[in-house]
Amino acid sequence: MSDNRPLDFGQFWYSLGKELSEVPIAAETETLPMRSTDFADLYGIHISSIGPYTIYGYLSIPKGDGPFPVIYYVPKNASVLEIIPQGTSNQIRSRYITFSLACRGMRTADSPYAAMYPGQLTEGIESLSSYIYRGIVADTLRGLDFLLTCPMIDRSAIVAWGNDNALLAGALHGAVTHIVSTPSFLYDTINQASRTSSYPLEEFNDYLRHNPERKGQISEILSYYDLRFHSSAVTAESLIMADYDGGLFDKKTLRNLTENMNGAVTVHSSERSSYKDGMFCEKWITDKLFGKDATPIVPNHWQLE
Amino acid sequence: MGVDRDYRCQVIKPEDFNEFWGLVLDELSSIELNVKCEKDELRSDSEITVYQVFYDSLDHVRISGWYSVPNTPVNGLPAILLVPGYQSDPPIPKDWSAKGYACLSVNPRGKVRSRSQFDPGYPGLLTHRIVDKNTYSYRGFYADAWRGIDFLLSRGEVDSERIGVAGSSQGGGLTITTSAMRKEIKAASAGAPYLCGFMDAIKLTDTYPYQEINDYLRTYPDRLEEVEGTLAYFDGISFADQIDCPIIMNLGLQDNVCPPETGYALFEIIGSKDKKLFEYEGHGHEAGRYVHSGIMDQFFDKHLKG
Numbered sequence: 167m168s169d170n171r172p173l174d175f176g177q178f179w180y181s182l183g184k185e186l187s188e189v190p191i192a193a194e195t196e197t198l199p200m201r202s203t204d205f206a207d208l209y210g211i212h213i214s215s216i217g218p219y220t221i222y223g224y225l226s227i228p229k230g231d232g233p234f235p236v237i238y239y240v241p242k243n244a245s246v247l248e249i250i251p252q253g254t255s256n257q258i259r260s261r262y263i264t265f266s267l268a269c270r271g272m273r274t275a276d277s278p279y280a281a282m283y284p285g286q287l288t289e290g291i292e293s294l295s296s297y298i299y300r301g302i303v304a305d306t307l308r309g310l311d312f313l314l315t316c317p318m319i320d321r322s323a324i325v326a327w328g329n330d331n332a333l334l335a336g337a338l339h340g341a342v343t344h345i346v347s348t349p350s351f352l353y354d355t356i357n358q359a360s361r362t363s364s365y366p367l368e369e370f371n372d373y374l375r376h377n378p379e380r381k382g383q384i385s386e387i388l389s390y391y392d393l394r395f396h397s398s399a400v401t402a403e404s405l406i407m408a409d410y411d412g413g414l415f416d417k418k419t420l421r422n423l424t425e426n427m428n429g430a431v432t433v434h435s436s437e438r439s440s441y442k443d444g445m446f447c448e449k450w451i452t453d454k455l456f457g458k459d460a461t462p463i464v465p466n467h468w469q470l471e
Numbered sequence: 472m473g474v475d476r477d478y479r480c481q482v483i484k485p486e487d488f489n490e491f492w493g494l495v496l497d498e499l500s501s502i503e504l505n506v507k508c509e510k511d512e513l514r515s516d517s518e519i520t521v522y523q524v525f526y527d528s529l530d531h532v533r534i535s536g537w538y539s540v541p542n543t544p545v546n547g548l549p550a551i552l553l554v555p556g557y558q559s560d561p562p563i564p565k566d567w568s569a570k571g572y573a574c575l576s577v578n579p580r581g582k583v584r585s586r587s588q589f590d591p592g593y594p595g596l597l598t599h600r601i602v603d604k605n606t607y608s609y610r611g612f613y614a615d616a617w618r619g620i621d622f623l624l625s626r627g628e629v630d631s632e633r634i635g636v637a638g639s640s641q642g643g644g645l646t647i648t649t650s651a652m653r654k655e656i657k658a659a660s661a662g663a664p665y666l667c668g669f670m671d672a673i674k675l676t677d678t679y680p681y682q683e684i685n686d687y688l689r690t691y692p693d694r695l696e697e698v699e700g701t702l703a704y705f706d707g708i709s710f711a712d713q714i715d716c717p718i719i720m721n722l723g724l725q726d727n728v729c730p731p732e733t734g735y736a737l738f739e740i741i742g743s744k745d746k747k748l749f750e751y752e753g754h755g756h757e758a759g760r761y762v763h764s765g766i767m768d769q770f771f772d773k774h775l776k777g
Contacts, residue, residue: 200690201594245583246558246593248679253727253756256677273592283560283583284514363569365562372513441725441755465678465727467474468755 171395178294178390179338185216186304191312198224201249205229206259208249215270215308216301222274223267223309224249226259227318234263235323235455236313238342240306240331241269243351243366245283253444255465265313269305271298284369287351291373292380294387303338303391306331310339323455326402330393333423336404337396344454345404345429346447349415353393353423356385362414397426404429405450407443410436441468474724478732479739480668482702484709491604491704492652495529499614502527504621508538518542519568523584524575526622529614535584536577536619537561539568540628547630548573549775552619552656554638554645555582557665557680558593570768571776573629575622579615579645581608597680598687602697604704609666613652613705616645620653633657633775637767639758640729641665643720644707647737650718651710658774659718660767663726663758667707668733670699675730708737717745719770721763723754 172178194212201208201224209225226249228234237258239251247268250258258264268274271281271289281289281298290296310326313319325344326332330352336342351358351366356374359367374381389395406424409416417424417435424431434446448462485491507525514521514537524536540548550573555561560583567574580589581596591599591608599608623629635658638646644666650659665680673684688695703709718741722734731750738748749766751759 200686203689244558245560248558249594250679252558252680253678255727256679256682284563363565368565372516375516376513438757438761439723439725439754439759440757441723441727441753444727444755466676467725467727467730 170389172386172389175390175395182216182300182304183307183338186307186311189214189216189218191308191315193312193315195225203256203259205257211265211312213308213312216304217270219270219279219301219305220275220277221268221270221305221308222247223265223312225316226250226264227316228260228263232263232318233320234261234318235320235325236263236265237325237327237451238309238313238335239264239266240309240326240328240335241267241272241302243283243286243329245273245281247272247274253440253465255463257463261463263313263316263319265309267305267309269302271302275305284365284372287366287369288373291384291387294390297387299391302331303334306335307339310335310341314341325451325455333393333400333404334391334396336402337399342402344451345400345402346407346451347404348407349393349420349423352388352391353415353420355388355392356381358414358419367414394422394426397423398428400427401429403454404431405447406431406433407447408433408435410438444468474731474735476735478671478736480671480706480708480733480736482668482670482706482708484712485703488704488709495610495614496617496652499529499618502529502531504618504625506622506625514563514565519565521563521565524622526618528580528618529611530588532580532588532611532615533585534578534580534615534618536575536622537563538573538575538622539564540573541568541571546628547633548628549633549635549771550574550623550626550629551771551775552577552616552623552634552636552649554616554619554636554642554649555579556639557596557641572771573623573626575619577616577619579612581612585615594679594683594686597683601684601687601701602694604701607701607705609705613645613648616649617653620649620655624655631655635659635771635775637771639663639760640756643729647707647714647741648710650716651713654715656716658771659714659716660770661718661720662760662763663721663723663729663756664707664734664737665729666705667729667737669702669706671736672730672733675732676727678727680728708733708740711737711740712742714741714743716743717770717774718743719747719749719766721749721751721758721766723756723758724750724752725754726756726758728756
């Protein structure tokens with residue numbers, strides 16, 4: 167198992183950035199009137215990433231003059247691209263520009279590569295150059311490149327929101343000002359996988375059960391993506407959503423990430439309630455971007471208290 | 472203000488409801504199951520064997536699923552049909568097999584690996600061809616889940632008298648429709664049921680996926696009557712009186728996706744005399760999963776292993 171940051175870690179990511187910078191964003195926009203409302207317009211966005219590979223996102227822009235703060239919903243480890251995450255109040259689109267992105271392999275970005283779930287996390291993991299995650303990180307960063315071309319964004323308030331990719335976005339792209347991240351599979355991956363039989367980490371167990379001789383190589387490849395080795399590059403103000411105490415990615419386990427980040431960090435231990443955890447996130451981001459007197463926009467059934 | 476536990480939904484079960492679904496079942500039974508069941512070596516281990524499964528469903532759409540069984544050589548296994556959420560990817564159900572069940576996790580049409588012949592996408596599935604009950608997406612989607620029972624019945628290792636169904640969110644809704652329509656089901660567990668009280672839910676929530684219907688009606692306001700007419704045939708509440716197996720249901724009282732009011736209305740209608748509702752205050756759409764999973768285990772142990 168590799169516990170050390172690879173010697174060419176910086177070079178690896180510099181090369182990716184350089185390769186990405188040589189691919190034009192080439193954004194093509196289509197209006198989606200059915201998903202537009204009296205408070206926000208929705209657009210479908212095709213953009214180019216390394217490969218070149220065409221990826222797709224949903225961009226929602228509030229009615230009005232702007233500039234508007236941005237929530238960037240980073241690519242998920244799942245097939246479906248949502249406009250905003252299921253269960254989020256649609257009214258959030260009246261306050262923020264939202265941009266959700268499908269990385270390569272997800273629906274709407276699945277030609278020529280259609281990912282399987284489970285399957286995406288070990289696709290091409292035979293070598294550092296063929297591992298699919300290099301492209302997925304490039305796609306994640308390309309989403310930010312695109313956002314910076316949008317004239318109505320408030321550059322002082324760009325939130326990367328989602329799984330491990332939100333932290334990678336913050337570490338590798340200077341545009342991110344705030345992060346809301348739930349680490350799920352890129353923190354000390356092989357060791358964490360050995361502690362569970364649940365997917366998505368079980369993907370790695372499946373792979374290593376059939377290729378036990380490759381454990382060292384796989385660990386080394388994954389170390390380029392390990393959040394522990396990206397932590398010091400994160401300067402954005404961050405909310406880390408940890409597992410409940412004793413869970414796989416609990417506060418204690420994530421210490422090697424959270425204690426080395428260079429921006430202010432709030433760590434929230436899950437209360438095992440999507441309502442309580444969700445309320446914490448909405449209050450946190452509203453507080454950070456609009457101040458303590460502002461009211462978070464939450465779904466109807468979270469307003470009953 | 473709390474949740475109104477006495478809330479009742481506006482849906483009225485159509486008079487020809489049974490006739491409509493009877494014709495669908497007749498059509499379904501005329502199509503050969505045409506099962507393909509391939510061992511997935513990568514996902515199998517020393518304790519559990521995983522198979523990739525394919526079968527034919529309504530309109531001859533090819534449906535996929537994950538099927539897992541414990542490796543212990545036992546015939547007469549209890550079995551679970553696991554039905555999926557709306558936009559989540561159906562899981563490989565090794566956790567069920569670790570508990571001693573044969574389990575089919577079905578991917579109804581439009582989901583990953585069942586997309587080649589039908590793929591309205593997300594958002595989209597909920598309103599696809601919604602103006603006509605004979606073309607609506609869920610006519611086939613429901614049938615694909617029900618057909619999973621035929622697959623389980625085709626397996627020699629499964630005890631046909633010990634089959635249950637479980638799911639949450641859309642899986643909760645599919646649990647309702649499946650247990651209503653397939654009398655082989657001996658126990659059912661529905662969490663945070665979606666697809667129940669559609670026309671109420673679109674007013675009670677401001678979140679996707681129910682927002683898809685509001686999006687549709689904003690675009691086609693003159694189609695309200697047709698949409699209501701179609702959905703009455705697909706509403707879990709219209710199916711619920713036909714459930715007669717033991718069933719448990721769990722609701723999160725702060726559910727931001729499937730309003731708990733519709734859950735209460737559904738539970739009231741469920742026909743089974745052996746029904747129990749678990750309410751979780753302070754919980755959202757996960758509906759108290761971390762506590763409730765233990766209750767589910769005990770429930771299925773009692774009804775399928777006892």
